[in-house]
Structures are given as structure tokens and as C-alpha cells.
Amino acid sequence: MKQRIHYRELEGGIGFWVLLAGFGVLIALGLASVHYMETYGHWVTGMTNQVVWGIPHVFAVFLIVAASGVLNTASVASVFARTPYKPLAPLSGLLSITLLIGGLAVLVLDLGHSDRILVAMTHYNFRSIFAWNIFLYIGFMLVVAIYLWFNMERRMNRYIRPVGFVAFVWRITLTTGTGSIFGFLIARDAYDSALMGPMFVIMSFSFGLAIYILVLMSSYAGSGRPLGDATLRRLKNLLGVFIAAVLYFLAIFHLTNLYWAQHVGVEEFILFGGNVYTWLFWGGQVLLGGLVPLALLYSPATGNSRFWIAVSSVLVILGGLALVYVIIIGGQAYPLDLFPGKAVSSTFYDGVINTYTPSLPEILLGISGIAISLAATMVAIKFLPFLPVSLKDEVVEPPATPPAPATAEAHA
Amino acid sequence: MSKQPEENTLAAPERARRRFLTQVAAVTGAALAPGMVLFEVSQARALDQPVSGKVRWGMLVDTTKCTRGCDLCVKACDKENGIHSHGRPETDSQWIRKIRLRDLHTGYVQFLPMLCQHCKYAPCVDVCPVGASFRRADGIVLVNRHICIGCRYCMMACPYKARSFVSEPLHDQVPWSPRGMGTVEACTFCVHRVDRGHKPACVDACAADGPGALVFGDMKDPGSKIAKMLAKEQSSEVRADLKLDTGVRYHGI
Numbered sequence: 001m002k003q004r005i006h007y008r009e010l011e012g013g014i015g016f017w018v019l020l021a022g023f024g025v026l027i028a029l030g031l032a033s034v035h036y037m038e039t040y041g042h043w044v045t046g047m048t049n050q051v052v053w054g055i056p057h058v059f060a061v062f063l064i065v066a067a068s069g070v071l072n073t074a075s076v077a078s079v080f081a082r083t084p085y086k087p088l089a090p091l092s093g094l095l096s097i098t099l100l101i102g103g104l105a106v107l108v109l110d111l112g113h114s115d116r117i118l119v120a121m122t123h124y125n126f127r128s129i130f131a132w133n134i135f136l137y138i139g140f141m142l143v144v145a146i147y148l149w150f151n152m153e154r155r156m157n158r159y160i161r162p163v164g165f166v167a168f169v170w171r172i173t174l175t176t177g178t179g180s181i182f183g184f185l186i187a188r189d190a191y192d193s194a195l196m197g198p199m200f201v202i203m204s205f206s207f208g209l210a211i212y213i214l215v216l217m218s219s220y221a222g223s224g225r226p227l228g229d230a231t232l233r234r235l236k237n238l239l240g241v242f243i244a245a246v247l248y249f250l251a252i253f254h255l256t257n258l259y260w261a262q263h264v265g266v267e268e269f270i271l272f273g274g275n276v277y278t279w280l281f282w283g284g285q286v287l288l289g290g291l292v293p294l295a296l297l298y299s300p301a302t303g304n305s306r307f308w309i310a311v312s313s314v315l316v317i318l319g320g321l322a323l324v325y326v327i328i329i330g331g332q333a334y335p336l337d338l339f340p341g342k343a344v345s346s347t348f349y350d351g352v353i354n355t356y357t358p359s360l361p362e363i364l365l366g367i368s369g370i371a372i373s374l375a376a377t378m379v380a381i382k383f384l385p386f387l388p389v390s391l392k393d394e395v396v397e398p399p400a401t402p403p404a405p406a407t408a409e410a411h412a
Numbered sequence: 413m414s415k416q417p418e419e420n421t422l423a424a425p426e427r428a429r430r431r432f433l434t435q436v437a438a439v440t441g442a443a444l445a446p447g448m449v450l451f452e453v454s455q456a457r458a459l460d461q462p463v464s465g466k467v468r469w470g471m472l473v474d475t476t477k478c479t480r481g482c483d484l485c486v487k488a489c490d491k492e493n494g495i496h497s498h499g500r501p502e503t504d505s506q507w508i509r510k511i512r513l514r515d516l517h518t519g520y521v522q523f524l525p526m527l528c529q530h531c532k533y534a535p536c537v538d539v540c541p542v543g544a545s546f547r548r549a550d551g552i553v554l555v556n557r558h559i560c561i562g563c564r565y566c567m568m569a570c571p572y573k574a575r576s577f578v579s580e581p582l583h584d585q586v587p588w589s590p591r592g593m594g595t596v597e598a599c600t601f602c603v604h605r606v607d608r609g610h611k612p613a614c615v616d617a618c619a620a621d622g623p624g625a626l627v628f629g630d631m632k633d634p635g636s637k638i639a640k641m642l643a644k645e646q647s648s649e650v651r652a653d654l655k656l657d658t659g660v661r662y663h664g665i
Binding site: 038040041042043047048049050052053111112113116117119120123124125127128129130131133134181184185186187188332336338339341342343344345346347348349350 | 498500504506509510511512513535542544560562563568570571572575578579581593594595596651
């Protein structure tokens with residue numbers, strides 16, 4: 001017999017409000033940092049004329065990429081019609097909007113002229129992938145909002161699949177666009193690759209799902225609602241596939257560059273330079289953000305443990321931040337090659353490895369982006385019925401009639 | 413020999429008339445000559461007329477003349493455009509800089525100025541989301557500081573590291589070259605001078621007190637000095653592999 005899924009606003013006790021207040025403090029600190037940077041100028045940050053995008057962009061790009069990826073569960077439910085994912089879809093859609101808002105907030109607040117946001121909304125240069133992204137971001141939020149409406153409004157449920165399909169195509173386009181911001185930078189050896197678009201898509205799958213798992217687990221643990229093992233098992237298996245896919249794309253990306261004489265310099269700098277980027281890449285992304293969570297998620301000893309699934313998700317997020325740091329900061333740290341075959345020097349730091357040390361205001365601004373995303377999510381699930389009352393295995397995937405034990409195995 | 417007697421045979425009123433005509437011609441010539449020179453630079457475009465695509469402003473740098481230790485072009489640019497150091501070289505603006513090149517195999521050393529290359533297919537113009545980076549019909553690439561949002565994507569895209577971000581409040585600005593904190597800026601080819609028929613400050617400084625390594629003019633005008641030199645001498649673009657069709661060409665690299 002089919003059981004209906006019941007959604008309800010989060011109950012939330014004192015812990016909820018304390019956590020929300022904590023995020024509020026982080027947001028306030030971020031805004032104070034913005035005021036400080038806007039008043040004195042960007043020289044108070046670690047950013048320079050050499051490294052023009054700093055740690056705020058790392059957080060912003062990470063959140064924007066994750067925003068697209070967190071829609072995974074909704075896409076699996078609507079586009080691929082997998083019933084067990086349907087109860088997970090509303091939170092998935094909600095997070096995709098809130099993460100995008102958090103990422104865009106950081107991006108906008110780091111502009112030299114944040115006050116000209118209306119200019120950015122009214123002047124467009126359609127040759128710029130950046131301009132296209134503005135459309136993609138705004139459109140994404142609209143499409144997902146419609147998706148959520150159709151999902152939560154029973155009369156509109158029948159149209160959910162086409163809207164889900166549009167959202168799916170939109171998110172792939174959006175993340176390809178975000179990756180292409182770097183891929184289209186022909187002058188910089190660290191970027192300039194068509195692989196950036198698809199690599200960002202697969203990165204989004206991994207980062208977004210890790211965030212989704214953590215938010216889901218903490219929401220249900222915090223509110224005392226039941227969360228079945230089968231749901232978590234499905235998600236963690238999917239996460240494992242995405243982690244492996246990110247490693248695959250990274251391998252292809254770097255191997256291709258190593259084969260190309262022009263890019264060997266930057267590859268040696270990142271992969272074997274013995275600098276912070278080398279450590280973040282091998283230690284942060286490949287080991288802690290890739291191989292370790294893969295082992296944890298698929299090892300029989302840890303793969304079914306909620307604790308280790310949560311640890312794996314945290315590692316994927318930290319590894320993701322490390323990867324984005326290497327891409328954005330590492331790519332700028334390596335100097336432009338104006339005159340191939342010649343050593344170049346000047347008073348403008350030509351030909352030298354550029355240094356970058358994140359300043360406290362930048363870090364606070366970046367963290368405030370995460371706080372904005374999570375605070376908005378908390379408020380939404382507190383006042384709107386995004387979360388199912390129960391995600392017990394038998395509720396998420398009721399046994400078919402007559403019961404067939406092999407079915408449950410297949411879905412797992 | 414034969415003209416002198418003839419001159420002497422002229423009547424006094426006739427001699428006076430000839431002297432007057434000679435003086436008028438001399439004064440007229442003296443008055444027009446600078447204008448004719450300027451014509452070559454400005455194509456005599458009135459300030460209320462739109463910029464013409466028939467002109468392509470460009471610069472030829474003769475690196476064989478550019479010398480070690482000379483920074484006249486840099487100083488002239490800073491003075492002309494009101495660029496001051498804040499004592500923080502990593503965030504200070506530099507519109508033009510001297511670069512030292514050393515061949516990795518032969519050790520041969522050269523010097524040259526690096527500035528905005530005023531590309532025909534400028535990456536900074538392509539990537540600017542709001543269209544603040546733009547290229548005039550006459551080839552000069554500029555930033556509209558009124559709408560620049562300070563995203564710095566153009567700085568990421570420029571292959572020449574020619575752009576700077578204004579990272580702190582500005583003082584002592586010059587009215588003809590307005591700047592703004594939170595916006596991106598670069599060499600304008602001294603557009604305010606070029607529009608009035610003058611050459612960029614760096615070019616004048618190099619010619620007046622330096623080795624005269626910089627030639628500026630209309631690359632589309634076959635009669636201009638720069639066009640003639642480009643036709644006669646070897647020159648190349650920096651990062652010519654990118655095919656950006658730069659407005660700055662270098663001789664000797």
C-alpha cells in the first residue's frame with residue numbers, strides 16, 4: 001500500500017534559535033568587513049593587481065557551484081523518476097536557491113563598486129560569459145522556485161517532470177557557464193581549457209550532494225525526525241560516484257596540460273612546486289577530499305555508519321574548497337607568460353610567482369556567504385513545509401505488493 | 413645672377429608689393445605648418461565629431477633604442493594622468509612599465525615599455541559583463557569608470573597584465589584623466605591629448621629627452637610616420653599567437 005509523504009514545518013527548539021543567531025553574528029561580521037573594505041579600499045585585503053580574485057571568490061564560486069549540484073536529488077526524482085528521491089526534492093530545490101543567494105552575495109559584496117549592482121542588472125555585454133551567467137543565475141532561481149511550487153502544490157504535481165527537466169538543463173548550463181568564466185581566459189595557462197565547463201559540472205555534483213547530506217542529517221537529527229538508513233545509503237553511494245568522477249576529470253585535465261609544452265610550467269608549479277597549492281591539491285583535494293572519503297564511503301566497516309558518512313561529506317566540502325582555492329588563487333599566482341623563452345622582470349611583478357595571503361575581512365566575507373545560505377535555509381524550513389515528517393525506509397519506499405525482498409536490495 | 417638686375421629694375425611700388433606678398437606667405441606658412449603636422453596626428457577631427465573608424469591609432473616601440481635605466485615614459489605617464497604611488501607596489505596602479513627581457517638560451521638582454529596594447533579583438537572588452545571596457549572606432553581601448561562595477565574580470569583576461577585596480581581613495585586627480593576607487597584602469601593612449609591633436613605623454617617625453625624609441629600615429633594612413641616605419645621595418649605583436657591585432661607593435665623583439 002502506498003503511503004503519502006507528509007511535509008511539515010520544522011519544530012525547532014532553543015537550539016534552532018541559537019544556531020540561527022550564530023549565523024546572524026557571522027553575517028553581521030561579513031557585512032562589517034564589507035564596510036571596512038569599501039571604506040578603505042581593497043588594499044586592506046590580500047588582493048593585489050597580481051591576484052585580483054581572492055578568498056571571497058573561492059567561497060562564492062564554491063557556493064554557486066554547489067548550488068547547482070545540490071539540485072541532484074530533485075533532478076533524480078523528477079527527471080529520472082526515481083520514487084525514493086521524491087521526498088528529498090523540496091529541500092534540494094530550497095538549498096539550490098539559498099546556496100546561490102549566499103554565493104552571489106559574496107560575489108557582489110566583493111565588487112569594487114557593490115553599489116552599482118543595478119548597473120550590472122541593466123547593462124549587458126552579451127559577448128561576456130559573465131553577463132550570461134547573471135541571466136543564468138537569476139533564471140535558475142526562478143526555474144527552481146517554479147519547480148518548488150509545482151512540487152508542493154498538489155494540483156500542479158502533474159507538470160513537475162517538464163519543469164524538473166528544464167531545471168536540470170538549466171543547472172548544467174549554469175555550471176558550465178561558471179566553469180567557462182575560467183575556461184575562456186585564453187591568456188592564462190592555468191585556465192584556457194574547454195574541460196573547465198564539464199569539470200565544474202561534476203564538481204558541483206559532488207560538493208552539492210555533500211552539503212545536502214549534511215543539511216539533511218543535521219535537520220533530522222536536530223528535530224528528532226526519523227531518517228532511514230536506505231535514504232542515506234543511496235545518497236552516500238551517489239556521492240562516492242561523484243567523488244570518483246571529480247578525480248577522473250582532474251586527472252584528465254592535468255594530464256592534458258602536462259602533454260602541452262606551453263602549460264607544463266604551470267602544471268609543475270601546481271602539482272610539484274612544493275608550495276601551498278601543491279599541498280592543497282594533493283593533500284586537500286586528492287587525498288582528504290577524494291581518496292579518503294571514497295574509502296570511508298565504500299568500506300564495509302565505515303560505509304554504513306552515519307558518523308563516517310557525515311565525516312566523508314565534510315571532507316568532500318573541505319577538499320572542494322581546497323580545489324577551488326587551487327584553481328582560482330593558484331592560477332593567478334603563476335605569472336603570465338608574455339614572452340615565451342625569455343625571463344621577464346619589472347616593477348609590476350612580471351615573471352615572478354605572485355603571493356597572496358587572505359586577510360581577515362576577506363575570510364569573514366566568505367564565511368558570511370555560507371552563513372547567509374544556511375540561515376536562509378533554516379528560516380525557510382522553519383516556516384514552510386519543506387521537510388517530510390518522516391524519512392523512514394518504509395515511508396520513502398513502501399514495500400511493493402506482494403512484498404519482494406529482492407526489490408529493496410536492487411534499490412539500495 | 414640674372415635675377416638680381418631684374419629685381420633692381422623694378423619700380424619701388426612693385427618691390428614693396430612683392431615684399432608684402434612674401435611676408436604674408438611666410439606668416440601664413442608659419443601659422444599653418446604646425447596645423448599640418450597636427451593634421452597627421454589628429455586627422456583634424458573636430459571635438460564635436462564622432463570618432464572615425466578610418467583611423468587606427470597605434471604605437472611602434474623600437475626596442476633597439478629603449479635603454480636600461482630610462483623611465484621617462486613611465487614618469488611622463490604618471491604625471492600626465494595623476495598617478496601617484498601609495499607606497500604599496502602590489503596595489504599601486506601602473507599604466508606603463510619598463511620590462512627587462514633576458515633570453516633564456518643566449519642571455520641577450522632587452523628593455524621595452526609594456527602598456528595596454530589596444531587590441532582590435534580585446535579580451536578585456538569581450539569579458540566585461542556591463543560593457544564598461546570598450547574599444548573606440550579609432551582603436552583606443554578605454555574603461556567607462558561611470559559603469560565599471562569593479563569585478564576585475566578584465567584583469568583576469570588581459571594577456572599583458574596591462575590593467576590596474578584602484579584599491580584606495582584617490583587624491584590630487586587631474587581633471588582630464590578622471591579615475592575612481594573600486595574601478596579598473598589602464599593606459600588610454602592619453603586620449604585627451606590625442607583628441608586634441610597631440611601625442612601621448614610617454615611618446616613626447618621619449619622624443620624630447622629620451623632615445624626617441626616611441627612612434628605614435630595613424631596606422632591606417634599610408635603617409636604617417638608610423639605606417640611608413642611599419643612598412644619598412646620588422647615589427648611584431650606581443651603574444652602574436654593570440655591574434656588580437658594589437659595597436660602597439662615592437663621592433664627588435
